[in-house]
Structure formats: C-alpha cells, structure tokens
Amino acid sequence: xxxxxxxxxxxxxxxxxxxxxxxxxxxxxxxxxxxxxxxxxxxxxxxxxxxxxxxxxxxxxxxxxxxxxxxxxxxxxxxxxxxxxxxxxxxxxxxxxxxxxxxxxxxxxxxxxxxxxxxxxxxxxxxxxxxxxxxxxxxxxxxxxxxxxxxxxxxxxxxxxxxxxxxxxxxxxxxxxxxxxxxxxxxxxxxxxxxxxxxxxxxxxxxxxxxxxxxxxxxxxxxxxxxxxxxxxxxxxxxxxxxxxxxxxxxxxxxxxxxxxxxxxxxxxxxxxxxxxxxxxxxxxxxxxxxxxxxxxxxxxxxxxxxxxxxxxxxxxxxxxxxxxxxxxxxxxxxxxxxxxxxxxxxxxxxxxxxxxxxxxxxxxxxxxxxxxxxxxxxxxxxxxxxxxxxxxxxxxxxxxxxxxxxxxxxxxxxxxxxxxxxxxxxxxxxxxxxxxxxxxxxxxxxxxxxxxxxxxxxxxxxxxxxxxxxxxxxxxxxxxxxxxxxxxxxxxxxxxxxxxxxxxxxxxxxxxxxxxxxxxxxxx
Amino acid sequence: xxxxxxxxxxxxxxxxxxxxxxxxxxxxxxxxxxxxxxxxxxxxxxxxxxxxxxxxxxxxxxxxxxxxxxxxxxxxxxxxxxxxxxxxxxxxxxxxxxxxxxxxxxxxxxxxxxxxxxxxxxxxxxxxxxxxxxxxxxxxxxxxxxxxxxxxxxxxxxxxxx
Numbered sequence: 202x203x204x205x206x207x208x209x210x211x212x213x214x215x216x217x218x219x220x221x222x223x224x225x226x227x228x229x230x231x232x233x234x235x236x237x238x239x240x241x242x243x244x245x246x247x248x249x250x251x252x253x254x255x256x257x258x259x260x261x262x263x264x265x266x267x268x269x270x271x272x273x274x275x276x277x278x279x280x281x282x283x284x285x286x287x288x289x290x291x292x293x294x295x296x297x298x299x300x301x302x303x304x305x306x307x308x309x310x311x312x313x314x315x316x317x318x319x320x321x322x323x324x325x326x327x328x329x330x331x332x333x334x335x336x337x338x339x340x341x342x343x344x345x346x347x348x349x350x351x352x353x354x355x356x357x358x359x360x361x362x363x364x365x366x367x368x369x370x371x372x373x374x375x376x377x378x379x380x381x382x383x384x385x386x387x388x389x390x391x392x393x394x395x396x397x398x399x400x401x402x403x404x405x406x407x408x409x410x411x412x413x414x415x416x417x418x419x420x421x422x423x424x425x426x427x428x429x430x431x432x433x434x435x436x437x438x439x440x441x442x443x444x445x446x447x448x449x450x451x452x453x454x455x456x457x458x459x460x461x462x463x464x465x466x467x468x469x470x471x472x473x474x475x476x477x478x479x480x481x482x483x484x485x486x487x488x489x490x491x492x493x494x495x496x497x498x499x500x501x502x503x504x505x506x507x508x509x510x511x512x513x514x515x516x517x518x519x520x521x522x523x524x525x526x527x528x529x530x531x532x533x534x535x536x537x538x539x540x541x542x543x544x545x546x547x548x549x550x551x552x553x554x555x556x557x558x559x560x561x562x563x564x565x566x567x568x569x570x571x572x573x574x575x576x577x578x579x580x581x582x583x584x585x586x587x588x589x590x591x592x593x594x595x596x597x598x599x600x601x602x603x604x605x606x607x608x609x610x611x612x613x614x615x616x617x618x619x620x621x622x623x624x625x626x627x628x629x630x631x632x633x634x635x636x637x638x639x640x641x642x643x644x645x646x647x648x649x650x651x652x653x654x655x656x657x658x659x660x661x662x663x664x665x666x667x668x669x670x671x672x673x674x675x676x677x678x679x680x681x682x683x684x685x686x687x688x689x690x691x692x693x694x695x696x697x698x699x700x701x702x703x704x705x706x707x708x709x710x711x712x713x714x715x716x717x718x719x720x721x722x723x724x725x726x
Numbered sequence: 727x728x729x730x731x732x733x734x735x736x737x738x739x740x741x742x743x744x745x746x747x748x749x750x751x752x753x754x755x756x757x758x759x760x761x762x763x764x765x766x767x768x769x770x771x772x773x774x775x776x777x778x779x780x781x782x783x784x785x786x787x788x789x790x791x792x793x794x795x796x797x798x799x800x801x802x803x804x805x806x807x808x809x810x811x812x813x814x815x816x817x818x819x820x821x822x823x824x825x826x827x828x829x830x831x832x833x834x835x836x837x838x839x840x841x842x843x844x845x846x847x848x849x850x851x852x853x854x855x856x857x858x859x860x861x862x863x864x865x866x867x868x869x870x871x872x873x874x875x876x877x878x879x880x881x882x883x884x885x886x887x888x
Binding site: 227228229231232233235261263265267269270272309314321322323326327328331333334336358399401432434436439441468470471472473474475476477478479481505507508509512513514536537538539540545546547579581587618620622625626627628653654655656658659681683685686687688721723724725726 | 749750751752759760761762784785786787791794798818819820821823824826827828829830831832833842843844845848849850851852853854857859865866868869870871872874875876877879880
C-alpha cells in the first residue's frame, strides 16, 4: 500500500513537474557571457612588463529568468588571472580564481517589490548612495541583503536597502543600510495631475557600519549621510537641486579628515524646437564615502561622484580626462545642442577648481583643476558622406589629478571623423586627430581607419603617435565579427599607460603590449 | 537548498498565475519628463506593433550614428509597417542630464527612455552598446550587437518579414 501510494505520489509529482516545466518555458530567459583576454609581450619601448604567465583573462557569466512577477538570477566570474591593472587585492593578483558572486530572487508586484540576495540600487543622482557594476573599471559594490521598493499611495515611492557590500570575491567587513522616499507633489496636491508639470521631492538616509576596535575615539563605527532633492519639470524646462550632508568620517582615502562632508548639485535644462541646453553646478567638500575606512582607489565606494565633464570617445580627447576631486572642488558644465537640419552643433564648456576654503561648496577658488571647452559639428552631406569636425581647448592640472610633480597642461585638440558609405553594405571611415601642447609629453597625432562590411565584419588600423618628446607609436590593428547577440573581436597593439576612466570613475592602467581577444554573447528568448 | 528551490518554483507558479501576462522583467526606467515607466508593461501594451529597442549612450559615437541614420528614414519605415523605436539611454548620473537637450539638438522623432543605474541593461544582459532588439507580441524576435553602416537596413528587412 505504501509502495502504491509512493508510486502514485511520484507520478503526480512527475506530471506536475512536467507541467511546471512547460509553464516555465513561457517565461523570459536572458543570459550573457563576456570574456576579455589579453596575451602580453615584453615591449621595452613603452615600458610594458608582462606578468609571470603572460596572460590575463576576465570572464563573466550571467543568467536571469523571469516568470510573471518573479525573477531569479546568478552571476559567475572567473579571473584566469585578472588582466593587468585590474584593481584586485594584492593577494589575488596573478592567481586564477572563479566564483559564483551574485545570486538573487526578486518579486515585483504592482505596489511592492522585494529582492533578496545581491542587488544594485541608487538614491537620487547617486551622490549619497549608488551600488553598481562596471566591469572595465572593476567596480562591483552590489549589496548582499534585502532591497524593498514600495508605492503605498500614488504620490509616494519608498526604497529600503540593507546589506553588506561586495568586495571582489568576498564581502566588505561592513554593513550599508539606507532608505529613500520620493514624493510626487502633483499627485499629492492636485486632484487631476496635469500632464506637463512634474514636481518631485526626495529624501534619503544612508548609514554604514564598520566595527572599530582601536582606541582612538575619532573613528566612528557608524557614519551617516542624508540628502534632500527637488525636481521641477515643465515640458521644455526643468530644474533640479540635490544637497548631501555626510557626518564626520576620518578614513584612509580622505587622509583622516574629520570635517563633515557636503555637496550640492544644481541642474537646469531647457529645450525649444531645434535647440537644447543644459547647465550644471556642483560643489563638494570631503565627500569620499566608503564602506570600509581602510579602502582606497576604486575600492568599496558608497556613493557615486563622476566628473561632470563631456565624456569623450576619441584617442586624443581621452589623454587628459578629468577625475572629480572628492576632497573638494566646485565648478560646472554648460551644454548647447543645435539642430540645423543636415548639420548638428554641440558646444560644451566645463570648469572645476579648488574651493576657496574647506566646506565652502558655493565658492569656487582660484586654483584651476580642469577646463574643457569644445565645439563639435556633425554634417550629413548626402547619402554617402558624413563628417564630424571638433575642436577642444583643455586645461589639465596634472599635479592635482594624477599627483606627483607636474605642471598645468594647456592643450588644443582638433579632429576630423569622415564616414564614406560607398555601397549599401560597405563603408570606410577615417579619423585624423591632433593634440597640441608644450607641456607634459608634448604633441600627439592620431589616425584611425576602419572598414566595415555589413552585416557582420569590421576591421581597423590605428596609430597614436607621441612625437617630439618620446617619439612613441601606440599602434593597434584589429577586427570584429558580430552576429545577432554575439560579438568577437581580436586586436594587436600597444596600450598607453594612464588613467582609464569609464563613467567618470578612473583607475590607473599600466602600459601593455600584445593581443586582446574579446567575446560577448547575449541571448534573450 | 534543493527544497528551497522547489518551494520557490512552486511559489512562482501559484502566485504567478494570479497576476499579469507580461513576460519581460518589471524594470522601471524614466521618460524624458522624469516619470517612471515600467518596461514590461510598455512592451506588453505594444502587442502587434514591432518595437525596436535600441540601447545607446550620448558618449557612444556608433550608437549616435545608428540613431541619426534611423531617424533620417524613420518616417518612411513607419509608413511601411506598424513599428516604433524606443531608444534606451544607458547614460548614468554623469551624463544623463544631457540626454534631453541632446535629443532636442538631434531632432529625433522617437521615444527616449533613461536607464540611469542600468537596471534594464542588466536585466536584458546587454554588455556593450549599441545593442538593438526587435520585440513583437512579447517575444524578442531579433537582436544585434554593435553597429556598422548598413545594419539599419537589416532591421527594416527583419520587420517586413515578421
């Protein structure tokens, strides 16, 4: 009898399991694989010294499955070993290791969503809190814990986070917890919210806890920060203000300063027909906020403070790139975009300098940190020809931004990017660039030519030439093939040492020479 | 652990049945007026219309070239087949404020959404931009990474053949 019952139960379970599988195939499965592998060779001309086994390989595998309101996912990473310059702990450098680093389960309902496991979140613009991932830079400060989002009434959105930040393959010896409330004033104060004005206010509170066992009483175990923000959007004009206050928090990265931190971010935007403009001001003092007080470099940030400058995509415009000075800076940025039909103009000006005195976040001082003024003109001549011409004037305070005994760099950059589509599926592109400066390493010239054959192939050859002082060619040649969600690329050449920045966060990359292979695969069913 | 997984699966099935039909993850992005938009609902409402979802950023030259080129023929495309383009900007807090004036200065005629902390990009497992997907009736019917001149013609061909 028992056996019969057991068999019956098994049969029912089995049937249910098949039915379940059938149901589950109706969900959404998404995944990706990314592999970045470098083979290094010794190259004395650029001081490139290969690691002991000459290979670096960063690999990421991610899988997410959604069925109705439920999503679950994992992320596996393997460093075989990590590529050169990757900000791993010194003990992990040159060691091959792989680990399942992220796993989560999420329920997303109409007014409530809960995520358990590793999660990413951002409050406001991230000035007080942001957990995010950037694989190129090597940042992943996902929190492992619980994240809750709720909308109890139409005018209120609440977020609560609680967890320990990820630190490469381990977790920080710290806890981060926070709450954010966003109130929609339209919904709150008007019966029928009108479509064209949107007013929101927000308040965030973030706190990090790290045990302190030492004897000095200036190191608090808990460091609190809070922020308030307001955004007004009226169709073609908008204004946003965000203010952050951070409690006294002496740690390694801020050289044990016990001053409170504060920051203000003001943004105004205006669009009219074929014209758009944006104006930003940001001042901050002592805003380095980390979950562990011993962390430095790009390790374990709690908040996100990008350089608010134009983000460039050319060889010569990426030589002097600003890195926001979290200890203290004030400045701003202006953008103007104009649509003249077949011509598009884009103007940008940004300038940042020291504070007049610590804490005076509304008072930029005389010492200039960075300035970039640029004009870009994109023109479509006909169905075959397109061109981009740009000019930049850049001041770069190398002493402040990179450290060491350096002077202010003053440079002019001119570039042309010409695209010729000579048949419906074939195109050729030529970039010519020049950076002029009397300081630092002197002038740079660059040329890139790329040939593409739609839908799959592209090949390129480029050279960045530092002439006059070092007379060094940073040559590269490579190609890529792409099909659907898969892209494979192979390149051979030299990589310039310097600050490598993505999204305004920078790490130092040493000179390298050799072969780079990249494979990315994405699938969504 | 195994029991936990079984329990979760069972829970997903039982609770999942009672609610909506969207098959994409419910991820919130913002429109250019700063209002929240649920991606799965947005796609769910599109039904028969083919939706081209293009992930891009203001600092990505090939992305902008692709969208400029599509914009030039967008009106013609819409006369050929029922379709719409949604350009999802993955610009983060560094550059996301520039998106709205940037779009005005480009004269783009399609919808633009902001995915500031890359939640949607992560949910769809996109590693690099540009990345284009065509979604119809809640299914991803085509996807393509990268851009070379001429790829836009392929998009229209795919939609014509759906």
